[in-house]
Amino acid sequence: MKPKYSYNRQPKKIIQKSKSPPGETSPQNKAEIDLTYGRHPVLAALKSDRQINRIWVTGKLLGHGQFYPLIKEAKANGTIIDEVDSRRLSQLTQGGNHQGIAIQVAPYSYWDLTDLINRAKQTPDPVIVIADGIEDPHNLGAIIRTAEALGVQGLVIPQRRAVGVTSTVMKVAAGALENMAIARVINLNQAITKLKEAGFWIYGTTADTDKLLHETNFSGAVGLVVGSEGKGLSQLTEKNCDQLVAIPLVGKTPSLNASVATAIALYEVFRQRQF
Known part of the structure; x- marks a missing residue:
């Protein structure tokens, strides 16, 4: 069973704000990062057993009731969390409809x-x-x-x-x-x-x-x-x-x-x- 968290806790306690995370691939090389973005696909990935390597999220969405406990759990499992502004997400997604969040998911594990x-x-x-x-x-x-x-x-x-x-x-x-x-x-x-x-x-x-x-x-x-x-x-x-x-x-x-x-x-x- 997933642990429960209070939604009114301050999200800044679990991440650090970052305008340009160190070691991050440049927006021009976004294809190398292979991002998934948008609330619905990201929420589905967070609820699944997929390994998520990194999350870029706006402060507003980070405090959202659906996302905060899942992001906190992802961090506990080793995911890097970066709080960024909407402009930074637009750079990372090359103008995509990110809706305030983007993730780098580990490669899909195909079935035999x-x-x-x-x-x-x-x-x-x-x-x-x-x-x-x-x-x-x-x-x-x-x-x-x-x-x-x-x-x-x-x-x-x-x-x-x-x-x-x-x-x-x-x-x-x-x-x-x-x-x-x-x-x-x-x-x-x-x-x-x-x-x-x-x-x-x-x-x-x-x-x-x-x-x-x-x-x-x-x-x-x-x-x-x-x-x-x-x-x-x-x-x-x-x-x-x-x-x-x-x-x-x-x-x-x-x-x-x-x-x-x-x-x-x-x-x-x-x-x-x-x-």
């Missing part, structure tokens, strides 16, 4: 694929999303957020030619990352084979099929493969799918954003199960 599958199978008729080469961190973050909101049990991403879990992904996921199991694999098609052996039926989303999404029966354990931006599914991945499905489009736009297509497909999967 076998552990992810075993965890997923504890749920009746589990759903796992397989992202085939998503390169845009905003798309991956949006996919994670949608997947967690709809009840997906896990996500599988490749190591090569695809984005991993970065601070931008954390920001876009808006806290959902802390409740989503993600495995990063060397060979995506070997991972698909392993999912098949575990009883998952693999569906690939593509425009090149007459089988429509809403005409497909998504019962049992489902592995939903979504393709990369622009390229879609790779030929080998498409070949390894048990069934290909298409989202019917009636307008002049030929395709959808990867995260939007994933959201539509996942909604149909869970719509069938709910209603």
Whole structure:
């Protein structure tokens, strides 16, 4: 159980004000720091088991009832706390919407694929999303957020030619990352084979099929493969799918954003199960 703290204690007792913390990376090298910022994603990270290396926070937010006890606990666990002004945070985040706080989180610890599958199978008729080469961190973050909101049990991403879990992904996921199991694999098609052996039926989303999404029966354990931006599914991945499905489009736009297509497909999967 987390210790309780009085919210009216003076936050200055746990940190020292700093206009330019010694040894800090310059704002120009912000990419090297890989910051997560904004109240919602930071609050989710503070409540999780993730190791946080450093916190930059305004005095006003530091005294906030939600943040103060969590920041104090983080300091007790070895996190460096710097009270800074809003201008300094704007420099660190390169003008991002920091809302008074930014953190440097330790690198994301990916799940082993076998552990992810075993965890997923504890749920009746589990759903796992397989992202085939998503390169845009905003798309991956949006996919994670949608997947967690709809009840997906896990996500599988490749190591090569695809984005991993970065601070931008954390920001876009808006806290959902802390409740989503993600495995990063060397060979995506070997991972698909392993999912098949575990009883998952693999569906690939593509425009090149007459089988429509809403005409497909998504019962049992489902592995939903979504393709990369622009390229879609790779030929080998498409070949390894048990069934290909298409989202019917009636307008002049030929395709959808990867995260939007994933959201539509996942909604149909869970719509069938709910209603």
